Amino acid sequence: MADSIIEIKGLWTQFGDHIVHRGIDLDVERGEIMSLVGGSGSGKTTLLRQMLGLETPARGEVCVFSKSLHGSDPDGVRKLRDRWGMLFQEGALFSALSVFDTVALPLRELRTIDEELIHDLVMMKLEMVGIEPYHATKMPAELSGGMVKRIALARSLALEPELLFLDEPTAGLDPDRSESFVKLVQELHRELNLTVVMVTHDLDTLVALSTRVAVLCEQRLVIVGTLDEVVADSHPFIRNFFMGERGRRALEAVRSVILT
Amino acid sequence: MTPAPDLRRIIAADGSCRLELSGAWNLQALERRLAELAPRLAEYAADQTSQWDLSGVDVIDHAGAMLLWRAWGRRRAAKLVLKPEHEPVFSRLEIPAEPAPPHAPRDPLWVVIVIGRKLLSVLDHLAAMVMVLGQVVLDTAYLVRQPSRIPWREISSNIYRTGAQALGITALVGFLIGVVLSYLSSQQLKLFGADAFIINILGISVIRELGPVLAAILIAGRSGSAITAQLGVMRVTQELDAMAVMGIPHTLRLILPKMLALAVSMPLIVLWTDAIALLGGMVSASAELGIGYSYFVSSLPDAVPIANLWLGLGKGVVFGLLIALIACHFGLRIEPNTESLGIGTTNSVVTSITVVIIVDAVFAIMFKDVGIS
Numbered sequence: 254m255a256d257s258i259i260e261i262k263g264l265w266t267q268f269g270d271h272i273v274h275r276g277i278d279l280d281v282e283r284g285e286i287m288s289l290v291g292g293s294g295s296g297k298t299t300l301l302r303q304m305l306g307l308e309t310p311a312r313g314e315v316c317v318f319s320k321s322l323h324g325s326d327p328d329g330v331r332k333l334r335d336r337w338g339m340l341f342q343e344g345a346l347f348s349a350l351s352v353f354d355t356v357a358l359p360l361r362e363l364r365t366i367d368e369e370l371i372h373d374l375v376m377m378k379l380e381m382v383g384i385e386p387y388h389a390t391k392m393p394a395e396l397s398g399g400m401v402k403r404i405a406l407a408r409s410l411a412l413e414p415e416l417l418f419l420d421e422p423t424a425g426l427d428p429d430r431s432e433s434f435v436k437l438v439q440e441l442h443r444e445l446n447l448t449v450v451m452v453t454h455d456l457d458t459l460v461a462l463s464t465r466v467a468v469l470c471e472q473r474l475v476i477v478g479t480l481d482e483v484v485a486d487s488h489p490f491i492r493n494f495f496m497g498e499r500g501r502r503a504l505e506a507v508r509s510v511i512l513t
Numbered sequence: 514m515t516p517a518p519d520l521r522r523i524i525a526a527d528g529s530c531r532l533e534l535s536g537a538w539n540l541q542a543l544e545r546r547l548a549e550l551a552p553r554l555a556e557y558a559a560d561q562t563s564q565w566d567l568s569g570v571d572v573i574d575h576a577g578a579m580l581l582w583r584a585w586g587r588r589r590a591a592k593l594v595l596k597p598e599h600e601p602v603f604s605r606l607e608i609p610a611e612p613a614p615p616h617a618p619r620d621p622l623w624v625v626i627v628i629g630r631k632l633l634s635v636l637d638h639l640a641a642m643v644m645v646l647g648q649v650v651l652d653t654a655y656l657v658r659q660p661s662r663i664p665w666r667e668i669s670s671n672i673y674r675t676g677a678q679a680l681g682i683t684a685l686v687g688f689l690i691g692v693v694l695s696y697l698s699s700q701q702l703k704l705f706g707a708d709a710f711i712i713n714i715l716g717i718s719v720i721r722e723l724g725p726v727l728a729a730i731l732i733a734g735r736s737g738s739a740i741t742a743q744l745g746v747m748r749v750t751q752e753l754d755a756m757a758v759m760g761i762p763h764t765l766r767l768i769l770p771k772m773l774a775l776a777v778s779m780p781l782i783v784l785w786t787d788a789i790a791l792l793g794g795m796v797s798a799s800a801e802l803g804i805g806y807s808y809f810v811s812s813l814p815d816a817v818p819i820a821n822l823w824l825g826l827g828k829g830v831v832f833g834l835l836i837a838l839i840a841c842h843f844g845l846r847i848e849p850n851t852e853s854l855g856i857g858t859t860n861s862v863v864t865s866i867t868v869v870i871i872v873d874a875v876f877a878i879m880f881k882d883v884g885i886s
Contacts, residue, residue, distance in 0.1 A: 336541060348852045365544050367551075373579055381605065394850040413540040413574040444601045445574055 264313035291469030338409030456503035535569035538577030667770035676778025691793025716817035724787035729832035744844025779833025820884035
């Protein structure tokens with residue numbers, strides 16, 4: 254079933270004189286985990302923000318769930334926002350709300366769910382991301398970086414999204430937490446048939462999760478394909494990224510796990 | 514689109530009851546029909562023996578599963594038919610969810626506790642401010658011995674920002690206050706035929722009181738908040754820690770230059786505000802009472818003893834030091850989160866304006882015999 258969740262056609266992004274993307278075409282299909290890869294400052298996060306409608310394209314079009322984000326139907330686009338979740342790099346928790354209220358906020362905004370069900374759903378989401386119940390009354394300022402990230406994930410999952418955006422999901426987590434994060438995304442992907450678009454620098458996460466990889470370099474998409482296809486490509490950036498010391502180690506580690 | 518969630522009860526010939534669920538049981542679809550479905554679910558679930566057939570369900574997510582789970586009394590229905598791919602959604606629910614800890618009950622003595630906390634926090638602020646002041650004095654002594662370490666560049670940039678850039682707003686406010694004060698006073702003086710006293714009234718009130726206080730309030734709002742926010746942001750972005758690691762003392766590089774800069778620029782701003790306010794008063798007096806500009810200017814030195822000017826400028830120096838000290842103190846106490854930044858900035862401005870007015874009252878009592886003939 255090849256129905257596209259996200260379609261990007263001829264996208265140009267420009268900030269003043271600075272061109273970030275030149276004519277990007279990308280399709281994300283239902284049920285896949287697409288990783289965006291690229292050097293620092295290559296516009297990965299900006300591309301993610303374009304898919305969320307947080308930036309306006311200079312040219313081209315972004316469609317999510319076959320609806321143009323900058324088309325003539327702002328109400329329709331607003332409804333879309335209940336169907337996707339976003340995990341921001343720094344968490345972006347609301348500093349005025351407690352952990353419980355932060356996760357409950359999107360559910361309360363629906364205004365149709367009773368408080369008791371909200372309570373159960375929130376506690377389940379927190380439990381899913383490995384936050385103990387007694388943390389629920391804490392404020393974001395009292396939390397460690399890793400907890401902020403996991404609570405932000407719980408918030409992005411609160412509305413049971415079909416599409417999940419992750420910006421550097423494992424940056425700043427310890428290896429153990431990264432590992433359980435990867436496991437959690439895998440489980441959710443299986444259980445809920447989630448579609449995931451992820452920006453990451455972490456090769457281990459990339460290798461463990463991605464079903465397809467898109468490489469951004471010099472304002473364009475160099476290649477979109479499965480990990481093996483991408484690794485086989487001869488573009489100098491890809492050679493450096495995957496075939497450098499760290500890249501080779503990550504790939505080898507995964508290969509050996511698959512073989513054994 | 515996915516089909517709407519549906520629920521049907523089929524009662525077989527032998528009286529046994531079968532519940533068929535179909536469609537999409539996810540939050541998206543359920544959200545609209547929750548009010549209708551929830552009571553029906555509760556009603557059907559009351560019969561423990563009925564069989565639940567979920568094999569017609571297209572999609573189910575945690576919210577849908579939770580809804581059914583609650584209807585079943587937080588356990589699996591005794592007779593349940595489930596698609597194998599939906600199994601994991603339910604298995605997640607079987608981990609018992611602990612209730613959130615209850616809120617702590619309010620202490621019956623909470624009034625005392627709140628007042629006590631407030632008092633302790635005021636004392637704490639005072640102690641911290643004295644400590645900052647002491648460090649600044651030590652730094653000054655150090656700079657006197659080592660003049661090459663004086664941060665000239667920081668001082669001059671602060672003078673520019675707190676002084677030169679504040680000329681516009683102080684001129685506007687000063688001029689308007691001068692016009693209003695002069696207009697209202699001349700209305701009253703006209704009744705008594707005491708027109709010439711407008712010069713005394715304006716001269717004394719503007720130079721001795723209004724000029725310094727007005728300028729101080731404007732600078733506290735403008736530069737005080739900017740200083741607090743700047744230091745606060747430096748705390749949030751860990752710039753303060755970076756400076757400490759490099760061995761650059763905060764007081765020497767951040768606080769001392771700001772205090773010195775405000776101590777220099779405040780009296781100048783006071784002088785400027787005085788002049789513009791008197792100009793406004795002069796314009797109004799000439800329009801209202803017909804007092805000529807040259808007469809106004811020439812009789813000003815006789816009406817207002819020069820001591821008033823020195824007093825006003827002296828107040829300016831003190832206010833400048835206080836505003837900078839309070840702003841820096843609150844800035845350094847901001848915790849590394851955005852909420853604290855907002856609260857800290859508000860507290861800083863409110864405190865410095867209050868302190869300026871209190872100190873002005875102290876000045877008025879201390880110098881009651883000076884400059885008033």
